[in-house]
Amino acid sequence: MAAQTLYDKLWDQHxxxxxxxxxxxxxxxxxxxxxxxxxxxxxxxxxxxxPLWRVDANxxxxxxxxxxxxxxxxxxxxxxRLQVDTLDRNCRExxxxxxxxxxxxxxxxxxxxxxxxxxxPGMTVVCGDSxxxxxxxxxxxxxxxxxxxxxHVLATQCLWARKAKNLRVWVDGRLGAGVTAxxxxxxxxxxxxxxxxxxxxxEFAGPAVQALSIEGRMTLCNMAIEAGARSGLVAVDERTxxxxxxxxxxxxxxxxxxxxxxxxxxxxxxxxxxDKELRLDGSAIRPQVTWGTSPEMVLAVDDxxxxxxxxxxxxxxxxxxxxxxxxxxxxxxPITDIAVDRVFIGSCTNARIEDLRAAAxxxxxxxxxxxxxxVLVVPGSGLVKMQAEAEGLDEIFRQAGFEWREPGxxxxxxxxxxxxxxxxxxAATSNRNFEGRQGAGGRTHLVSPAMAAAAAIxxxxxxxxxxxx
Amino acid sequence: xxxxxxxxxxxxxxxxxxxxxxAIIPKQFLKTIERQGLGRHLFHDWRYEDDGTPKADFxxxxxxxxxxxxLLARENFGCGSSREHAPWALADFGxxxxxxPSFADIFANNCVQNGILTVTLSADExxxxxxAVQSRPGYGLRIDLxxxxxxxxxxxxxxxxxxPGTRHKLLHGLDDIGITLQHKEAIARYEAQRREQFPxxxxx
Numbered sequence: 173m174a175a176q177t178l179y180d181k182l183w184d185q186h187x188x189x190x191x192x193x194x195x196x197x198x199x200x201x202x203x204x205x206x207x208x209x210x211x212x213x214x215x216x217x218x219x220x221x222x223p224l225w226r227v228d229a230n231x232x233x234x235x236x237x238x239x240x241x242x243x244x245x246x247x248x249x250x251x252x253r254l255q256v257d258t259l260d261r262n263c264r265e266x267x268x269x270x271x272x273x274x275x276x277x278x279x280x281x282x283x284x285x286x287x288x289x290x291x292x293p294g295m296t297v298v299c300g301d302s303x304x305x306x307x308x309x310x311x312x313x314x315x316x317x318x319x320x321x322x323x324h325v326l327a328t329q330c331l332w333a334r335k336a337k338n339l340r341v342w343v344d345g346r347l348g349a350g351v352t353a354x355x356x357x358x359x360x361x362x363x364x365x366x367x368x369x370x371x372x373x374x375e376f377a378g379p380a381v382q383a384l385s386i387e388g389r390m391t392l393c394n395m396a397i398e399a400g401a402r403s404g405l406v407a408v409d410e411r412t413x414x415x416x417x418x419x420x421x422x423x424x425x426x427x428x429x430x431x432x433x434x435x436x437x438x439x440x441x442x443x444x445x446x447d448k449e450l451r452l453d454g455s456a457i458r459p460q461v462t463w464g465t466s467p468e469m470v471l472a473v474d475d476x477x478x479x480x481x482x483x484x485x486x487x488x489x490x491x492x493x494x495x496x497x498x499x500x501x502x503x504x505x506p507i508t509d510i511a512v513d514r515v516f517i518g519s520c521t522n523a524r525i526e527d528l529r530a531a532a533x534x535x536x537x538x539x540x541x542x543x544x545x546x547v548l549v550v551p552g553s554g555l556v557k558m559q560a561e562a563e564g565l566d567e568i569f570r571q572a573g574f575e576w577r578e579p580g581x582x583x584x585x586x587x588x589x590x591x592x593x594x595x596x597x598x599a600a601t602s603n604r605n606f607e608g609r610q611g612a613g614g615r616t617h618l619v620s621p622a623m624a625a626a627a628a629i630x631x632x633x634x635x636x637x638x639x640x641x
Numbered sequence: 642x643x644x645x646x647x648x649x650x651x652x653x654x655x656x657x658x659x660x661x662x663x664a665i666i667p668k669q670f671l672k673t674i675e676r677q678g679l680g681r682h683l684f685h686d687w688r689y690e691d692d693g694t695p696k697a698d699f700x701x702x703x704x705x706x707x708x709x710x711x712l713l714a715r716e717n718f719g720c721g722s723s724r725e726h727a728p729w730a731l732a733d734f735g736x737x738x739x740x741x742p743s744f745a746d747i748f749a750n751n752c753v754q755n756g757i758l759t760v761t762l763s764a765d766e767x768x769x770x771x772x773a774v775q776s777r778p779g780y781g782l783r784i785d786l787x788x789x790x791x792x793x794x795x796x797x798x799x800x801x802x803x804x805p806g807t808r809h810k811l812l813h814g815l816d817d818i819g820i821t822l823q824h825k826e827a828i829a830r831y832e833a834q835r836r837e838q839f840p841x842x843x844x845x
Contacts, residue, residue, distance in 0.1 A: 188824070188827055188828060188831045189824060189827055191806055192805070193804050193805040193806045194804070194806075195804070195806040197821065197824060197827075197828075199828070199831055199832065199835065201842050208671050208672075208724075209723070209724065209725065211674035212674065212675070212676050212725075215674070220818070222818070225828075226832070228843060228844040236671075237672065249672075251672040251673070252672050254672075254674065255672050255673075255674055258674050292841065292842065294839070294842075295842060300723055300724075300725075301722070301723055302721065302722050302723040302747055304723075315747075316722075316723035316747050317723060317747070317750075318723055318724070318725035318728075318747065318750065318751035318754060319676075319725040320725060320751070320754035320755070320816075320817075321750070321751075321754070323818065324817055324818055324821065327818050327821075327822070328818060328821045328822060328825075328828060329828060329832065330821055330824075330828055332806075332817060332821070334804070336746075366659055366717060366720055367659075367716060367717035367720065367743055367745070370717070370743060370744075370745065370746055371746060397721075397747075400717065400720065400745060400746070402746050402747060421844065422841075423841035427840065427841050428841075430841075431839075431841050434839065466659050466661075466720075487658050487715055487716070488658075490656075490658075491657075491658050491659065494657075585663075585668050585722075586668060587668045587669070587671060587672065594691075604661075604663070604721060604722075606661045606663040606664065606721060607663070607664060607686065608663060608664070608667055608686045609663050609668075612667070612686055612691075
């Protein structure tokens with residue numbers, strides 16, 4: 173058989189049938205449901221009188237709309253409450269397991285599924301959320317879908333799809349101290365551009381990727397969509413297997429051994445063909461900060477804000493100029509001169525325990541700058557929160573004047589009460605710096621957890637590599 | 642779903658690249674549990690002042706564009722979140738087709754599910770259309786899906802590609818679930834085999 177990429181293998185294993193024009197019916201092993209993109213899907217199913225195809229393939233939680241303050245108080249926004257209640261009701265009616273708002277396993281859907289072992293290598297994983305790419309860190313074919321497709325999976329356990337091309341991002345060397353998976357993926361997006369991965373599945377590989385923890389790999393795959401790719405992947409290795417052992421929904425006993433033997437085959441063959449390749453030197457990557465309104469508008473912390481007059485073409489000149497105007501920035505300003513009003517540490521990109529440890533390490537014994545109005549630390553799940561508290565991280569944050577919150581998507585997309593006011597500038601560990609993403613008129617700079625924490629202390633961006641010493 | 646055969650309309654120019662789904666429909670409107678009624682929130686932050694009054698200079702607020710069915714934009718239209726609320730808002734406003742040099746994958750897929758055609762033209766062709774709209778306000782476009790042909794009110798014409806399956810679905814306004822369930826034996830067979838081979842993927 174011809175050499176295959178990891179993506180080729182995952183695709184072939186889930187192919188039920190294909191039409192002449194390439195439209196392929198793929199089997200879906202796991203669907204993750206949340207309150208925002210599922211109500212209309214259940215309504216459609218109900219209206220058509222169709223049964224759920226396979227109940228145990230689904231798992232649900234509320235994450236986008238939930239408050240990050242006192243949970244016992246419930247949701248004050250009646251519209252948001254109706255949406256969360258609707259999810260609860262749909263799950264009860266169809267018998268779908270749900271981690272409800274008061275369950276300690278509740279959290280951001282892309283944090284809790286791997287945490288519980290609900291994401292297993294070799295699966296296809298879908299969710300009505302573009303950051304489903306996250307699960308590719310465990311060698312799953314994982315991608316975001318719309319609500320009509322959510323309904324389709326509920327009714328048929330399948331999806332129609334067309335095979336994407338193979339893109340490999342190969343990272344040599346090793347990331348330096350103070351440089352994280354977040355900086356790596358931002359640097360990759362900076363090079364590929366926000367549409368560079370469109371129509372492709374990205375496999376992240378090379379020594380610098382293999383050296384990343386599984387959580388780091390999740391950060392990497394999470395933002396594949398910000399380069400236009402629906403899916404990101406990392407091959408199975410010892411770290412993958414170590415990570416999964418003992419997770420509540422992972423296999424155990426003799427079944428574990430059988431599963432591990434299957435999982436070890438989930439790697440690209442040595443001579444597999446990639447349609448496109450990007451190579452980077454991991455040791456050359458510096459901490460990254462976005463300056464504009466698209467994740468591709470990113471620079472290293474020791475760079476300066478670009479000048480639209482130096483843009484490579486007319487479309488980008490206009491885009492840069494719009495972005496600078498929206499962001500309230502002038503060309504040539506050093507990134508480290510940019511002061512922030514608020515800081516957000518959280519999201520499906522960076523709200524796992526290692527992210528919180530990295531932030532706490534920078535913060536320990538310091539306090540936030542007086543000019544910074546608020547710093548929100550929002551753990552990715554109830555279990556991440558408990559772990560952080562067991563390690564005393566919450567105390568480090570509280571003593572620094574940060575707010576320690578309940579898990580959810582929070583200020584990444586600001587559907588709940590956590591949001592920016594017009595004109596406010598935020599250092600955020602999330603994944604999108606689009607106009608208005610964190611609140612109408614809000615200005616977002618994407619950074620790593622350590623960089624966000626350091627900005628909270630200093631009041632402006634600093635280079636954590638030097639700042640720590 | 643409304644079938645897409647021939648659509649003729651004034652062309653609405655939105656001269657921006659990387660128009661993201663947060664811009665198409667901001668998050669405060671995602672709390673709905675309905676599919677309808679999002680058209681009035683389409684491009685909300687660009688379209689309305691803080692007090693809710695329409696911005697006179699935004700293209701969707703100006704006739705004849707406010708009644709248009711075909712939107713023209715630059716590359717990577719629809720990037721970002723998978724929210725189907727974006728095509729729902731476009732459809733509810735009356736948009737039947739978007740013309741651009743490239744689209745984000747999830748968005749394009751969501752459009753097909755809602756009877757919206759995404760027409761991919763070259764950057765040069767899109768540039769030509771922007772210039773045509775600028776020099777002739779009210780410039781119209783006619784899109785014939787069966788023929789894969791697009792024609793401007795000045796006689797300019799070009800062809801575009803659509804995958805046969807997608808074209809068939811749009812031309813007949815079909816939804817997928819019914820089609821898929823015709824294959825339910827094949828799905829059940831595959832599933833039984835998978836359960837046998839990889840039992841750890843099945844919890845129940």
